[in-house]
Amino acid sequence: MVATFQNDLFLRACKRLPVERTPIWVMRQAGRYLPEYRAVRQKYDFLTMCKTPDLATEVTLQPIDLIGVDAAIIFSDILVIPEAMGMHLEMHEGIGPVFPHPIRNESDAQTLNKIDPTVDLKYVLDAVALTKKELNRRVPLIGFSGSPWTLLAYMVEGQGSKTFSKVKYLIYNNPKLAHRLLDKIADAVAIYLCAKIETGVDAVQIFDTWGGILSQDDFEEFSLNYIRKIISEVKGKGVPVIMFAKGVHYHLNNLAESGADVLGLDWTMNIGDVRKKVGDKVALQGNLDPTILYADHEKIKYEARKILKSFGKGSGHIFNLGHGILPDVPPENLKALVNFVKEESVSYHMDD
C-alpha cells in the first residue's frame, strides 16, 4: 500500500523505515496564516467550512500545493465529536468554540448520545473521501481526534480555561461520573477514527492538548488509560497512530508504550534526549517552537538544524512544530522551513 504514494516518506518515517530525507508537515497547516485560507474563511464561518466537504477539501489541499508539506491533515475540529454526541456548539469571535450547555452533572451526562459516524459525522467522512480523490495519492492523509480527557475538559468547562476549575472539580468530586463520561467519549473517538480509516485516511493523530494540566497520577488515571483504550481499538486497522500530548514531560515512557507508533513532542522537550529514552519503541514527531517562525530565515534554519542534529542520523523522525502554526506567521517563513528541512535532512539519512 505504502508504495502506491508518489511521496510516502511520512508513512515510512512513522514505521521507522529508511527514508531519503526527513518528512515534514505542521500542525494547523490548513489554517489562518495562509491568505488562501482566509479568502475561503471570509466567505464561510468555521463550522460551515468543517461541514462542507468541498470547502474542507479545498483548505486541506492548500498547504500541499502552496507549501509542499509531505502529508495532508483533514481540515476539521476536535469538537465535532461532542457536537455529534448532542452538544450544541457555537463559535464566538475572540473566544473560540463555546458549548452554551456544558456537562456538569449526571443529568447533563444523560443527554450525550452514542454516535454513528456514518450518520452523525458523515460530513467528515465525505470530506476525507473527496480529499483522498483530489490528493490522487500525492501524499498520505492524516485524520485526527482529541483525546477523551481533552474533549471532556472542553465539554465540562464549556470553553477554554486558564485553570480548568470545573473539570477538575468534577474529577475530584465525582470521579465515577468522570470515568463514565471518559469511557463514553473514548468509545466515540475509537469508532470515529476507525470510520475515518475505513474511508481512507492513512494515519491518525490523537491530540491530548490538556494532558499537561494534570498531576502525574491524574494523567495516568484520567487521560492515559483512555488513550490506551482507543489505540488498542484502532491499532488493528493497520495505519500508524501518532500520539501528541502537550506539556506531558513525565510519562514519556508510558506514552511510548501506549501502542502508538509515533510520539509527538512539544517544543520544550529535547528531541535527542527523548530519542535516547524511548526512541527504540516509537518514531518521534516535532518539535520546533512555533514562534521561531516569527524570526528571519537564518534563525529559522539555525533552530531547525539544531533539531535535526539533536535527533541525529537514521529514520523515525517526522519534522513538525511543537504545537500548531500561529495565525500571524508569514507563509514564506514556513516555506523556508519546509525547503530547508527537505535539503538539510538528506545527510542524516546517508550511509557514513
Add this chain to the structure above:
Amino acid sequence: MVATFQNDLFLRACKRLPVERTPIWVMRQAGRYLPEYRAVRQKYDFLTMCKTPDLATEVTLQPIDLIGVDAAIIFSDILVIPEAMGMHLEMHEGIGPVFPHPIRNESDAQTLNKIDPTVDLKYVLDAVALTKKELNRRVPLIGFSGSPWTLLAYMVEGQGSKTFSKVKYLIYNNPKLAHRLLDKIADAVAIYLCAKIETGVDAVQIFDTWGGILSQDDFEEFSLNYIRKIISEVKGKGVPVIMFAKGVHYHLNNLAESGADVLGLDWTMNIGDVRKKVGDKVALQGNLDPTILYADHEKIKYEARKILKSFGKGSGHIFNLGHGILPDVPPENLKALVNFVKEESVSYHMDD
C-alpha cells in the same frame, strides 16, 4: 536570628535544618478566596491596596490569623517593578493587569528608568516594615519578585497572552535588545529584593511564571542566566532564596545549582523523584494541585498525604500548592489542608 521567631519552622526548612513538623504556606494566600480579603477589596481597587501600607499589611496578616500558615508573604504584585521603571499600569476587570504602552522597540526601551526602591517603591518597603511590626515575630515574612523573563514577557505583551507571540518575536528578531532589557530588569529586581531584605523580609521568592513557554536553550539564555545574576546579588544578604519556575521540568538540576536555597515545584512534578535528583542541593517547596482544594476534606487529605509520603522523612520540605490558590476555593478547605499537614507531617520528622 532564626531563634527569635515564635514559629521559625519555615526558615529552618529552607535551610534543611531539623524541624518538628513540615511547615506550610500557600502562594496567593492573601487573596480573593478569603471573604475578609474581599471585604477590603470591595472598598479599594487592587493597586490602591498594593500602594497603601495599612491595607497591604491588613491582608498580608489575614491568612496568618485565619488559616494558621507558617509564613506570611507581603501582599503586592510582580508588576510594581515595571511600573516603578516608568510603565503606566492599569487593572482591567476580566483581563487583569494591562500596560497600555508596551515595550516593543529601542525607543520604548529608552523610556525605562533605573529604579531607586527607597523612592519608587517606598510603599512596598513601608508595607514590609509595618507588617513586620504587626507580625511581632510570630512567623517569618517573605518578599517576592517576578523573574526578569516573566516581567519582560508582561512588559512586551502588555497583558497576559496564550502564545506570547510578541515577546518571542522580540527575542528571535532583536536578541540584543531583549538581553539589554533583561539585564536592566535584573538590576531592578536585585536592588528591589535587597531593599526588601534590608527593610525586614526574612526570605525572598522569585517567580518565573512564564519560564515554561521557552525551549530548553531559550530558557537557559533568556531566563536562567538572569535568575542566577539576581541570586548572586541577593545571596550575600543572608536570607533564603526560593526559586519557583512553573512548567520547567527540564533544567531542574540547573535551577538547583542557581544558588537558590529552595526550589518551588508545580503540581506536575513528582516531589519524591525531584528530591532524589536534586534534594541534596536545595530544599523543596510544593506541590499540591491547587484544584484539589475543590474536593472534599478526605480527598484533600489523601492527596496531601501522597505528597508528604513522596518527599519522605527528613527536613527540607516546605508544603505549598503547586501554583497560587484559586479565588473560588472555600477557605475551610485550605484550613483543613493546613491542619492536616501540621498533624500528619510530625511522623516524618521523628527518629525511627
